[in-house]
Amino acid sequence: MxxxxxxxxxxxxxxxxxxxxxxxxxxxxxxxxxxxxxxxxxxxxxxxxxxxxxxxxxxxxxxxxxxxxxxxxxxxxxxxxxxxxxxxxxxxxxxxxxxxxxxxxxxxxxxxxxxxxxxxxxxxxxxxxxxxxxxxxxxxxxxxxxxxxxxxxxxxxxxxxxxxxxxxxxxxxxxxxxxxxxxxxxxxxxxxxxxxxxxxxxxxxxxxATTAPQAIAATKHLLLQVQSALPLPALLDDAAHLFARALRGPEASEGLAAFTARKAPPWNPAA
CATH class of the missing domain: 3.90.226.10 (2-enoyl-CoA Hydratase; Chain A, domain 1)
Known part of the structure; x- marks a missing residue:
């Protein structure tokens, strides 16, 4: 079978x-x-x-x-x-x-x-x-x-x-x-x-594979919220919280540092 x-x-x-x-x-x-x-x-x-x-x-x-x-x-x-x-x-x-x-x-x-x-x-x-x-x-x-x-x-x-x-x-x-x-x-x-x-x-x-995993997860969550019946102010509030969480997280720190240094970020297989 x-x-x-x-x-x-x-x-x-x-x-x-x-x-x-x-x-x-x-x-x-x-x-x-x-x-x-x-x-x-x-x-x-x-x-x-x-x-x-x-x-x-x-x-x-x-x-x-x-x-x-x-x-x-x-x-x-x-x-x-x-x-x-x-x-x-x-x-x-x-x-x-x-x-x-x-x-x-x-x-x-x-x-x-x-x-x-x-x-x-x-x-x-x-x-x-x-x-x-x-x-x-x-x-x-x-x-x-x-x-x-x-x-x-x-x-x-x-x-x-x-x-x-x-x-x-x-x-x-x-x-x-x-x-x-x-x-x-x-x-x-x-x-x-x-x-x-x-x-x-x-x-x-x-x-x-070059994208950051937590950023992908947060973006997909936001896109699903956009498709819901959530009122626009509540949707934008949610988006602001997601952005702040991402900016304060390790991915943003690593990604922006890699960009400044013109290197691949650690989640990129080319790194």
Whole structure:
């Protein structure tokens, strides 16, 4: 039996690492089974307290990213009404995937999503969590739920965050597929890769490895706050506290000293 999620930990420098999390069920185009969702949630929980981990690359095995949710656990419920007064077991199952998307967005490390082949339904939701999204030129994106008599329940808020309400509405209500270039134009994809994805991922990791880890974590927190319903004065207050904490911390001292001396800061692998 194969592992639903493969985790490869590679060194970036002395005591610093980047992990690649690979969705690992090529036969199903890496469909989101309960086991895969649990494995990803566990990986996110561990990463939250891993101070040596600088970043994560999320990708799929076998030439595809993720074909969406697996209906295996829901098969017996399809078309079957629920008895009156009985809690629906489908609710927590579906909600758990939303918890995963939130956990991926909340990672204090940078998250690179590398898409090859299909990124559909729940796979599209995973893409929306990336800080940097790379897509092979032949990649395909879509939310086909409404064409199947379903709804994109947990991914909808994340697609709205990523694309904005109007573009998300077009994607979610049409069920159409979009290629990599169209996805880039919509704001879902950051870079379309014409060559080898491995080289593009490595180049992205090298760029991001020059950033300071605590500064990345604080900036990601602030960006999530911007997307919340927090009133602007409260948001700016939070930003001021984050800035003061960063300026008084060791990273600012080391980073500014390195800049003055024209040297690489200690978190940069080139240091």
């Amino acid at each position: 194969h592992d639903a999620l493969l985790i490869d930990r590679a060194p970036l420098g002395t005591g610093l690492f980047c992990e690649t999390w690979t969705l690992n069920d090529p036969a199903s185009r890496n469909a989101l089974t309960d086991a895969l969702v649990d494995a990803l949630l566990n990986a996110c929980t561990r990463a939250q307290s891993d101070t040596a981990l600088r970043g994560v690359v999320l990708r799929g095995a076998g030439g595809h990213f993720c074909a969406g949710g697996s209906l295996g656990g829901f098969a017996k419920a399809i078309g079957q009404p629920l008895d009156a007064g009985v809690p629906d077991p489908l609710v927590p199952l579906n909600r758990r995937f939303g918890s995963l998307l939130q956990a991926l967005c909340d990672l204090p490390q940078w998250l690179v999503v590398a898409v090859e082949g299909a990124a559909m339904g729940g796979g599209l939701g995973l893409v929306c969590c990336g800080d940097l999204v790379l897509a092979d030129a032949g990649a395909q994106f879509g939310a086909p739920e409404v064409t199947l008599g379903l709804m994109p329940a947990q991914i909808a808020p994340f697609l709205v965050r990523r694309l904005g309400p109007a573009a998300a509405r077009r994607w979610l209500l049409s069920g159409i597929r979009s290629g990599a270039v169209a996805a880039q134009q919509a704001g879902l994809v950051d870079e379309v890769i014409e060559g080898a994805m491995d080289g593009a991922v490595q180049a992205a990791v090298q760029r991001l």
